[in-house]
Amino acid sequence: MQNVIFLHGGVGGHTDYSEKVRGYAMNSMTIDPLDSVIHAVMQLEDDPDFNAGTGSYPRVDGSIQMDAAVMTEQGFGSVVGIENVRNPVLVARDVMEKSPHVMMSGDGALSFARKMGHGFYDASTERTMEKHRKIMEKILNGKEELLPREKFIAELIKNNESTGDTVGAIARIDGKFAVAVSTGGAVPMLRGRVGDTPIIGCGFYCGPKGGIVTTGIGEEITKRLLCYNIYLKIGSDSLQNILDEAVKDFGNIHVGIIAVTKDETASSANGNMSTGMHIF
Ligand code: GLY
Numbered sequence: 001m002q003n004v005i006f007l008h009g010g011v012g013g014h015t016d017y018s019e020k021v022r023g024y025a026m027n028s029m030t031i032d033p034l035d036s037v038i039h040a041v042m043q044l045e046d047d048p049d050f051n052a053g054t055g056s057y058p059r060v061d062g063s064i065q066m067d068a069a070v071m072t073e074q075g076f077g078s079v080v081g082i083e084n085v086r087n088p089v090l091v092a093r094d095v096m097e098k099s100p101h102v103m104m105s106g107d108g109a110l111s112f113a114r115k116m117g118h119g120f121y122d123a124s125t126e127r128t129m130e131k132h133r134k135i136m137e138k139i140l141n142g143k144e145e146l147l148p149r150e151k152f153i154a155e156l157i158k159n160n161e162s163t164g165d166t167v168g169a170i171a172r173i174d175g176k177f178a179v180a181v182s183t184g185g186a187v188p189m190l191r192g193r194v195g196d197t198p199i200i201g202c203g204f205y206c207g208p209k210g211g212i213v214t215t216g217i218g219e220e221i222t223k224r225l226l227c228y229n230i231y232l233k234i235g236s237d238s239l240q241n242i243l244d245e246a247v248k249d250f251g252n253i254h255v256g257i258i259a260v261t262k263d264e265t266a267s268s269a270n271g272n273m274s275t276g277m278h279i280f
Contacts, residue, residue, distance in 0.1 A: 002279050003173045004260050005029065007040050008267065009050050009274035010165025010183075011215045011256030017049060022276030025169075029280055033171035033178035034072050034093075041068070041089040041180040044167035048125045051165035053087055056123050056184020058132040059191040060139075060153055064123050065106075067198040068092040068182035071206040078198035080105035085113050086121035089182045092198075094118075103198065123184070135188050153188045166197055168204070168213030170260045177260065179204045179211040186217050196221035201228030209234045209261060215273065216255035224249070226257070234261050243268035 005025045009017050021044075028040040045053025056064050068088035069078035077096025080103060082088050091113045095104050104112050138144050139154045146154055166183035181204045183197040195218020196203035204213045205227035212227040226246060233242045243257050247268045256269030267275050 007169045011273040012254040012271045017274035025276040025278035033173040036171035037169040037180035040169035051184045052167040052182035057187045070180045072178045079109045080198045082109045085118045166215040170211040177211040179206045212259040239264040239266040
């Protein structure tokens, strides 16, 4: 069985970053699937072109809250709404390996991260702050037609472009699987909103049959328990058909999925999704 590292850089963006995503996949070759997916996602988090780690989009109040998760066949760890750390995926790994918990959120996750040695880091960039200003202007000035998500925010704060460039990685090394995911969320969103990325079975799943990670509008992915439901279907049809069917169910709501099983790899998305695979 060949070893595989499969990455995506999120669905819904306008630029195709597949070439550099392929490079990140190649750089992530190790002898351990968890080390490989962590290394892959760290590179994507550190690249400001992706909505994870550096380059995460702000919430409507301007704060940056990030979600990340890791999973092996043995267990998982995730962080929800963590702020001011450089690599949320590393904190998720610490939750899995160094704590008795599986999920940590908000201030508690941050204080755990500091104890584990993750220092202060400002994940904002000029590009994301500019995008935030533009979205808020659109929501507040009421001149353009608003998407339902934007209308909700507009009504709440009284007075598209939707983005879901979550990043994700799956590795199959010596027949063992691991997955990792990280995101700044899906704009526009309130402070405290939680998407699919840190929730087991929604934005990620991994077991002896394979690994699956998703990108797109987290609320819709979560409602469908998307990754776990795909996991249950492995073997019932070709992996490509299973993923295509799942994407069809979203209509025009952005979603992207990548999956690796013992003998197949597949990806499916209803928008532009940069992917990269390395086989060794
Ligand atoms: N898929 C990322 C999110 O909705 O938060």
